[in-house]
Amino acid sequence: MAQISQKTQISEKAQASQAPQPADGTEAKTRIVVPDTHRMVSLLGSRDEVLKAVEQHVKADVHVRGNEITLTGEPADNAYAERLIGELLTVLERGEELTPDTVRTAAGMLDAGTSERPAEVLTLSILSRRGRTIRPKTLNQKHYVDAIDNHTIVFGIGPAGTGKTYLAMAKAVQALQAKQVNRIILTRPAVEAGERLGYLPGTLFDKIDPYLRPLYDALHDMLDPETIPKLMAAGTIEVAPLAYMRGRSLNDAFIILDEAQNTTPEQMKMFLTRLGFGSKIVVTGDVTQVDLPGGQMSGLRVVREILENVEDIHFATLTSADVVRHRLVADIVDAYGQWDADHATSSAPARVRGQRSGRGR
Structure with missing residues (x-):
């Protein structure tokens, strides 16, 4: 993949870059790089269950290779997938585990266009006891x-x-x-x-x-x-x-x-x-x-x-x-x-x- 110079911050540990939309109307590509290998493994989930949940909620094609995620689709679809993955990475950065239900909830909030960030909702702690958090x-x-x-x-x-x-x-x-x-x-x-x-x-x-x-x-x-x-x-x-x-x-x-x-x-x-x-x-x-x-x-x-x-x-x-x-x-x-x-x-x-x-x- 050719190196793309334009980058936007998606989280503290990941970056995304998007190629310009080609004039002939073909699909655009957005690349997300997750430097932290352990966080990448957590983002994918056991047996890629989190990745599969992401694919069910986005229209862009999601391809993973190493620590890179490539999104292929219409610019708006890529932007939505990029935002969803960014919220999931923020949840991980705050020490929470990802599950398919996390993806479903985050996607539902993005679809609803709420002012609250999904990561803010999903990491709000009410009570903790013996490693278990109620939120x-x-x-x-x-x-x-x-x-x-x-x-x-x-x-x-x-x-x-x-x-x-x-x-x-x-x-x-x-x-x-x-x-x-x-x-x-x-x-x-x-x-x-x-x-x-x-x-x-x-x-x-x-x-x-x-x-x-x-x-x-x-x-x-x-x-x-x-x-x-x-x-x-x-x-x-x-x-x-x-x-x-x-x-x-x-x-x-x-x-x-x-x-x-x-x-x-x-x-x-x-x-x-x-x-x-x-x-x-x-x-x-x-x-x-x-x-x-x-x-x-x-x-x-x-x-x-x-x-x-x-x-x-x-x-x-x-x-x-x-x-x-x-x-x-x-x-x-x-x-x-x-x-x-x-x-x-x-x-x-x-x-x-x-x-x-x-x-x-």
């Missing part, structure tokens, strides 16, 4: 996390697998560790998800434990397991059913209401009015998974109409594009959404039955 993985998740920082009450509404509860809990632990709050309170309504469990054996704690187990699971991901019983015994972390919130004023606390779609409007009002001085509330839920008996109205469905114009309250909406579980989860969410839309004229009881479709964090 938003999509643009909407970053906006959700930013809203928690900037508002007193935030509603995170979206389907299963979008990380709405998990990220809220990470922000709660972060606030506790930074001494912004004195305690964390995690609550959810004790409503059965379609099944009839009957009378559960054991003490009151044993009876409510199955409803609260997902919150405990998330806590174990974020804190050393041996410290959790001590923090709970001291009242620094409290996990309790929603009914335990009545009559209380919660000061200097980070409060999370999970599965809020299973609250009635009266319960939602009761919970929100527990807010005390120096506290923050995050409410999470999925309005397509209502398990209230007898077709009762969900408090999460009506609260937006009531509070949308109230200052310092924010509603964050997550979609199937923000699902961070197995890729099939997003397809399942979309398929159920399409089914609901196709059957919108069905009777109300049928719609309620159609909405009872599993649980999500």
Whole structure:
């Protein structure tokens, strides 16, 4: 390949150069050089899985030889591929590992024309423990996390697998560790998800434990397991059913209401009015998974109409594009959404039955 003198900086460790567009309309070539061999290997991924993901998201032909990547295509297509690779290199430079999902997320943000750089979103750290970092993985998740920082009450509404509860809990632990709050309170309504469990054996704690187990699971991901019983015994972390919130004023606390779609409007009002001085509330839920008996109205469905114009309250909406579980989860969410839309004229009881479709964090 002939040496091209015109170069543009793509990252600290890579450079790109583009040949002038030939007059006869043939395709242009852009060359990206990655001097760091180790970073080049990471950019390609195991068995070239990252490279294959890049090829799926760009129109330019991508050819790799040694530490050089050559892009062949229309100038605009080359520029897009160059920008995508540049964002991936920046993610690598900040110590993060690349996966096909990283490529998909970065490409989606570039396609959407957002003002935020994909690398800024994909390297934002909320919490780290034992080499594992919790961070938003999509643009909407970053906006959700930013809203928690900037508002007193935030509603995170979206389907299963979008990380709405998990990220809220990470922000709660972060606030506790930074001494912004004195305690964390995690609550959810004790409503059965379609099944009839009957009378559960054991003490009151044993009876409510199955409803609260997902919150405990998330806590174990974020804190050393041996410290959790001590923090709970001291009242620094409290996990309790929603009914335990009545009559209380919660000061200097980070409060999370999970599965809020299973609250009635009266319960939602009761919970929100527990807010005390120096506290923050995050409410999470999925309005397509209502398990209230007898077709009762969900408090999460009506609260937006009531509070949308109230200052310092924010509603964050997550979609199937923000699902961070197995890729099939997003397809399942979309398929159920399409089914609901196709059957919108069905009777109300049928719609309620159609909405009872599993649980999500």
